Amino acid sequence: MVYLTRIEHFNAAHKLYNPAWDREKNEIVFGKCANDNWHGHNYELHVTIKGEIVEDTGFLFDVKILSLLINEFVIEKLDHKNLNLDVEFLKDKMCSTENLAIAVWKQLQPHLPAPVKLHCVKLYETPRIFVEYFGD
């Protein structure tokens, strides 16, 4: 078994705000992240796949194709977007890094050809804050 990681990045606006709560409660729980007019981040996405090496190529999987899949199903939908307003697959979800990592997993997983398996989606919201999701 070998693990292969591709790093991509996107820039997006978001806010943390639960519409079921009033403004005061949102500010108590989410602080300045609840700012009505949004704020934003440079997100960095690490996608790790796992599997066995194909003898003919020496590859687990062609990393160029992995990059194209991440770009088509994730980056193009998130980059320079407002995560709360512009992204169909995040509709009605809280735009936390945790939920975003799980949503990225769901976007990518169906497009990876067997026997390659998705191992981890690691998502940095800032250089100091990141989330890892392993699919369970």
Place this chain on the structure above:
Amino acid sequence: MQSKKVSVYRREHFNAAHRLHNPAWDAEKNFDVFGKCSNPNFHGHNYEIEVRITGETDPETGFVINLKVLRDIIKETILEKLDHKNLNLDVPEFKDVNPTVENIVIFIFNALREKIDLKFELHVRVYETPRNFAEYPAS
């Protein structure tokens, strides 16, 4: 003679939303010029700022400037105004100024210049992404 001047640096960061948009142009021209940066619903960045102060060291302290004091000035003057804000909507200085990284670095320089003793040279660098940054004054 050997120069007595030393440069000291303080790095800070803030997270903000913005869009690049010229209100004098229609949406099509804005998209032609600014591309996806003109998205009406905004996007955002983790901005990093690097403030450089140059001067002679004080013989009593060994400091050019107390970096704790510099940090507090940056926090009060810049970060409280920009962090977790929408640069276009929440910051009056960008009401009629496009919040490009160039204009942001000039804004930060001017705001800090008012608070930092003129005996010090000031230089500011702003990173919009790890790959795009601007500095003022230009070198």
